[in-house]
Amino acid sequence: MSPIAAGLLLQLTLAAVAVTIALLVAPTWRSRAVGLTSAALAAVGLATGLVAMTGATGTLTIPVVLPMDALTLSPDRLGGLFMAVVSAVGLIVSLFGMSSARRGPEGSRTAWAAMPVFLVGMQLVPAAADSVSFLLAWEIMTLGSTVLLLADHAARASVSSAGIWYSAMSQLSFFFILAGFAVLAGATGGTSFTAMATVEPGSLAANLAFVLFVLGFGGKAELVPLHVWVPRVLPEAPSHVSAAMSGAMVKIGVYGALVVCVRLLPEAPAWWGIMIMVLGGASALYGILQASVSSDLKVLLAYSTTENMGLVFLGLGASMLLRSYDATAAADTALVAALLLAVSHAAFKATLFLGAGAVIHATGERNLDRLGGLGRRMPWTAAAFGVGAMGAAALPITSGFVAEWMLLQSLIHGGRLNGEVVSVAASVAMPLAVAVIALTAGLALMTFVKAYGIAFLARPRSPEAADAREVPLLMRLALALGALMVLALGLLPGPISEAVLATVASSGTGAAAGSAETAVAAIGVSGVALPGIGAVLDPLLLTVLAALVGVPVLIAIVLSAAKHPARTNDLPWGGGGSRARPRMQYTATSYAEPLVRVFDDVLKPTRDVQVTHVGESRYLVERVQVEQKVTDVFETRFYRPMLNLLQRFGIIVRHVANGSIHRYLTYSFTALLIVLIVVSL
Amino acid sequence: MFDSVYAQLVGLCTGALLLTSALMVWRHTLLASIRLLSAQGLSLAALVAVIGVQENEVELLFVALLIVATKGVGLPWVLAHESEAGVRAIKEAPRLNPTASLLIVTILTILSYIVVSQLIGLGTSVTSHAAPIGLAMVLIGFLLLISRRRARSQLIGFLLLDNGIATIAFLTSGGVPILLEFAVSLDVLLVVVILYVFAGRMRTKFGGTDVDQLRELHD
Structure with missing residues (x-):
């Protein structure tokens, strides 16, 4: 038995063991026992995925009693990459859950039994080599996540409502995917991916299947307008579950789209690429806009997920568009960028959701307007959340930066091939995409400055925030692991870029396979070069350079500050800073207020101002209450x-x-x- | 057996089947329906026995005995035993008047002749020539299910439908394997017993088994 087959079998076994443990073990030990088994399950998934990424193959065949072909699990390189990504997220989520979901509904028997089911479903979708096992694993994943989401349904009505939305949208996605596979199976007469890939390019079946697949996988990957479940579900789920959903499950949606675009229907006409780009661009803009005006920490992160997935699909669409015009080097770069973006999003969004979970664990609040000053009380959480926020804002030294840099490079240079304009469509679409990314990046920066600044800096805005305590060791460990992953991917992008490149080279069409070798090259461990475009990035070198310049400047400032005596804080006139109270600070709502005004037409907020007067007076005001709601x-x-x-x-x-x-x-x-x-x- | 005698015997049996079916639609008391059902079961058994003798299949004779035991004696006995004299005499207030029902029975019989001749062709053999009777019985059973209000009378319709299916099976393919026939008969017996006990309970509890009235429980 090959290592991959053994790994797959071990994953199935561990999942069964974990479910059994969850059902049998007493509540005091449940979270630890199941958490550890789930972590082991994820670790095996990670190892299997990494082996598959090296190009090793292995097949696990599961015979079935029904009159159909046996289920075949055989991950290729692309599947291995995604299996590794979702498993890595599953690993830190299990560790976090061991500590955070210890009692209450989140630590119930049902919830813990659903956890390994969810994980194994996610880990097996990328391994599927035929549509039936793909759909089966997909449904197992959806089932597990639905049960996990509903953990707290008895206490909060919003959870039940989220559950209904989630189930409905999941079934809608599933229906579209099933229909897509049915169309392909009907046209080719086989249910395995290799058989389906023989469908004639450009035929009606191929076009129909493509549109169905985009609707199906787009729903799971939170693309506008199928994203409506996101702002309800991700905030209402327990935080470690939201981290797994946003960090891992959404990637499975991306994986599905990649299977379609790279494996099943590789020869895409230009309009497919444009369609994906439009969907991606709209999702990116709409997602980040909603995130930037949200004052609920988890809703903000949920919408930011839509934004990031939008960018991934933008890259994917650009790659398809460029490939249809034979600009293969740029196409491969865009595809590698999209994959890197997906990988880095898994790292930073899992960290961010776990950070939000830690904040909720410590304060019971997720409304940013009632947080503040947590940085001093929860330094570990603050540091990890900060790194994650930097990643989400695509700042240097994090993984988000490398991916967005590569995506921009491919978009800027992609419109031209050897100095010639590739096509009118590409030369219109590419600059527009660059503009979308520029606007998105700006808004993302603002969003995460808000998220970090309002929650962790300044003074506490509520007693709960003032009394916050740092979370237990295991949760800190999970946060630190996530943050380290973000930094490692950002500082040393070489290895992961090479791995992703190998994925693209092996899974692409024949034409792409040769050129992908030259599209991206790693320099040493840290650097990335794009020979087809002529751009080089070495984050580690840049960081060292920045440190060489920055550290002396910093030292000089500190020294000069030490020379001058400290100024007194008592201002003679007594106004302003010396008596600043928490209420005088910016809140999340007030920080985003200008944005709400600028994008009034898109967001359509509802405002309600209530003024209570003192007694009969028209001029003396007792209190003013402003309520602003931004709906989807x-x-x-x-x-x-x-x-x-x-x-x-x-x-x-x-x-x-x-x-x-x-x-x-x-x-x-x-x-x-x-x-x-x-x-x- | 001479072919002409055989053909006449098959015709006699299937005729009896159709006649009992039509009479079931016409008569409204439960007791009459039960007696007709018994007669129908015996006719079915006779039909099977005739086919068995003609084809020289001993197995079919056993099946015929089984049918006598279940459809001819067993089921009617259960039905009659479970309902007290008062219930047996109760007249059904049907949803369709007898004239209209008999008219519909005629139409259904004609339809089944047309359908079967189109679908499989009436063929030359005596049995396949009589196959439309089975389909007509199924349709008449269905009609009874729709037009009767009481749960017990509906059960009669269900049994008529089941007889129709068995008739088609014997006429077109010489019957299903004996084991299957045995299982199906027992199944039907079980269903009838359960439904009857159930209906009896309902009657003692709510004072009637008019399905339309029972809907009020749900509201």
Whole structure:
């Protein structure tokens, strides 16, 4: 048995063991026992994924009693990459959960039994080599995550509502994916990926399947307008579960899209690429806009996930567009950038959600307007969250920066091949994409300055924040691991870039396979070069250079500050700073206020100002209360009307099925008669 | 056996089957329906025995005995035993008047002849020529299910439907394997017993088994 097959089998076994432990072990030991087993499950997944990334192959065949082909699990390099990514996230999430989900509904038997189910589902989707096992693993993943999400449903009504939205949107995604596979299977006569890849490019089946797949996987990858579940589900799930959902499960959606674009339907016409780019660009802009005005820490992170996935799809779309015009070097660079972005997003978003979990654990608050000053009380969490925020804002020394740099390089240079304009479509789309990324990057910076600054700096805005304590050791360990991953990917992007490159080279079409070798090259351990474009990035070298310049300057400032005596804080006139109270600080809402005004037309916020006067006076005000709500435009303008329409239809149709057995029997009888008459005609 | 005698015997049996089915739609008391069901079961057994003798299959004779035991004696006995004299005499207030029902029975019989001749062709053999009777029985059973209000009368419709399916099976393919026939018969017996006990409970609890009235429980 090959190492990969053994790894896959071990994952299945460990998942079964973990579920059994969750069901049997007493509550005091449950979180530790299941958490450790889940961590082991994730570690095996990580190892298997890494082995598959090196190009090793192995197949695990599971025979089934149903009259169909056996389920085949056989990860290729791309699958190995994603298996490794989701497993790495699963590992730190399990560690965090061991400590955070110890009691209460989050630590219940059901919740802990669902955890390994969720993990193994995510880890096996990238291993699937045929559509049936793909869909099976996909549903296992969805089932596990739904149960985990609903952990706290008894206490909060919003959780049940989130559960309904999540189930509905998941089933919608599943339906589209199933339909896509059905179309391909119908056209080619096989359910394995290799058989489906033989579909004729440009045929009706290929086009139809592509659109269905984009809708299906786009729903899981939180693309606008299928993202409506995100701002409900990710905030309401327990934090370690949100971290796994956003860090790992969403990547499975990306993986699905990649399987379609790279493996099943590699020869894409230009309009496919443009479609993906438009979807990605819209998601990126809309996501970051909503994130930047949100004052709920987890809603902010949820919308930021939409933004990042938008960027990944933007890269993917650009790659498809460029490939359709034979600009393969730039196409490969864009694809590598999209993959790197997905990998780095897994690292920093898992860290951020775990950081948010730590904040909630310590304060019970996720409203930024009631946080503040946590940096001093929770230094570990603050540091990890800070690193994650830097990654999300794509600042240097983090993984986000490398990926976005590469994406921008490919977009800026991609429009031209050997000095010639590739096509009109590309030369219009590329600058627009660059503009989208520029706007997104700016807003992302602002968003995460807000998230970090309001939550961790300044003074506490509520007693809960003032009394916060640093979280237990295991949670700190998980946070530190996540932050280290973000930094490692950012400072030493060489190895991961090479690995991703190998993935692209092996899974691409024949034309791409040769050129991918030259599209990206690693320099040493840390550097990345793009020979096709002529750009070089060495983060470690840059950091050392920056340190060489920055450290002496810093020392000089400190020395000169030491020479001058400290100024007194007592201002003669007593106003302002000397009596600053927490209420005088910026809040998350006030910080984002200018943005809400600028993007008023897109966000459509509702404001409510209530003024209470003192007694009868018109001029003396006792209190002013401002309430601002930013709703999701897609939900209020698109989903609500549609749901209302469906409901009205349902009420009408209720008369058809009134519960009378005679009526139902009459329906069947009439149907039988009609069938008989039709066949006898 | 001479072919002409065989054909006449098959015709007699299937005729009896159709006649009992039509009479079940016409008569409204439970007791009459039960007796008709018993007669129908015996006719079915006779049909199977005739086919068995003609084809020289001993197995079919055993099946015929089984049918006599279950459909001819067992089921009617259970039905009659479970319902007290008062219930047996109760007249069903049908959803369709007898004339309309008999008219529909005629239409259904004609339809089944048309359908079967189109679907499989009536063929030359005596048995396949009589196959439409089975389909007509199924359709009439369905009609009973729809038009009867009481749970017990609906059960009669269900049993008629089951007889129809068995008739089709014997006429077109010489019957299903004996084990399967045995299992199906027992299944039907079990269903009837359960439903009857259930209906009896419902009647003692709510005072009636009119399915339409039972809907109020759900509201």
